[in-house]
Amino acid sequence: MINRYTRRTLALEIVIWALALVELAPLFALVNMSLKAPHNPSGAFQISGEYSFANYVRAWQTGHLGAALVNSVIVAVVSVAAILVLAALAAYPLARVGAKWPKWVFYVFLAGLVIPGQLGILPLYTSVFRLGLVGNLGSVILVNVGGALPFAVFVVTTFLRETARDYEEAAALDGCGPLRTFRYIVVPLMRPALGTVAVLNLIAIWNSFFIALLFLSGSGSETLPVRISGFVRTYSADWPAVFAALVISSVPILAAYFALQKYIIQGFAGGLKG
């Protein structure tokens, strides 16, 4: 009796779709504005007047978005790869060694979940500066990885703890060494947890602004969000070009989302499911 599609269900469905249109309206305005010729006076939600693709060319060339796009890809891919490798390595002893210390080390990692990044940001800036990394993509990668490790270690370790040890024991009986056991038995076992960590961090790092602003702003190697913020400051009068730049920076992440939405939503819901 709960499960019948009644007239009220239909009404509900219509109401939610109306809300969904409101939710999509800003994205429509974004694309609409990005395609309008400069000096087209029509509003953000109106389709009228002259349209032009030239905004994209202008934004791409004057905004130097191509280089920024490459930098963003490098930062995201290298950071996520490093997070996965380090978290997988750390989770193995933390989940499997029966002594007291893995417990305490695990709690030390967990502390990172509640320490706000702002607390250490100024001392961190000076240590990274001393390493000579400010203005270098390596700085952002290092900070991204360190900041992401508490959550990644937490997810992978708790997952591995809930997984039976039979395969590892069988491998040991067959004379498989610890490194090969890790590579061929443990890592494949961890795959669902590693997938969740990869999805969440790929999106978070692609979108991250504050860290990249601190370490890369004004250098030759800005990531997309930093470049966009510089572009908006310089060309704030040229809204069509600004919106074209915003679309260019959003297309990769939105395309990935619509292609992989099932896994991405699962990652967000599953990784933090209550």
Next chain:
Amino acid sequence: MALVRRAIDELGSSMFSVEQPSATTARPSSIRRRAWRGVRVPFWFVLPALAVYAFVVLAPSGQGVLYAFSDWNGISATFDLVGLRNFVTVFTDPLALAALGNTLVLAAVIMLLQNLFGLLLALALNTRVRSGAALRVVFFAPVVLTPLVSGYIWSYLLAPDGGVNEVLRTVGLSALAQDWLGDPRFALGAVCVAILWQFSGYSMVIYLAGLKALPADLLEAGVVDGAGPFRRFFSIVLPLINGSVVINLLLTLIGGLGQFDQVFAMTQGGPGNATQTISTVIYKNGFQLGDYPYATALALVMAVVVGVLAFVQYRLTARQVER
């Protein structure tokens, strides 16, 4: 400590229960107790992660706590402890006080409304509606957008001749049209609108995962016993999705208290100090003006606020499970 440990166990055991139904089922304790049959696990595997984490998080946070009580200027190697002087400066500075107030208001609004919207959307999508999957994709889409980008979109929509006022004028409500971001009375609320637009879908997805895991027979038992929809929600559904509630409240609390990107894009803290948050002031005074003692003290205040509020929130919501 026991509380924290219980929280961790609760989080840990609830994870992946959808994808891995077998993982959370009771496991004979003999497996854990049984001696390892000759498997050597290299303890040093943990060292690389620990080193990076210590360099990026642990050491700077420890230094941050220390420097908050000192006159450290970020450049010279030496510094003197100055007691509570920096905190006196912070708590007598109108900018810091405005930022603290704004941050608390913003976090409270986001925590309340994002959870309300997320829960209502999740409940609506968890019915027999036919296009639930498509609707879920639509409402979640803004979550993956760069917060800075969504801030810029909204700063255009909320401009004096932007999209929001355009809509108001079209439907004959031009009296309500405002300079939303230029008026100190509306600016903070306008920032909240942009954040809620972007992240309500995130809360929705977490609530949906909780609702999908509800046992159908309990709900049917409620119907059979004559409980109305509100009674069923408060007595059956809400207690059973408590885990989702706790996570969502924590995420929105921490996200709201740390808010930087959208404010940076929309108002830069203005007009006046109407939308300054703790993070924007740390950025401005620490990195732009180089006032390190002030900024480290404010950062420590923020850390304490986050820690205390998260602890209180967890205590309050976790109690409901025990009842």
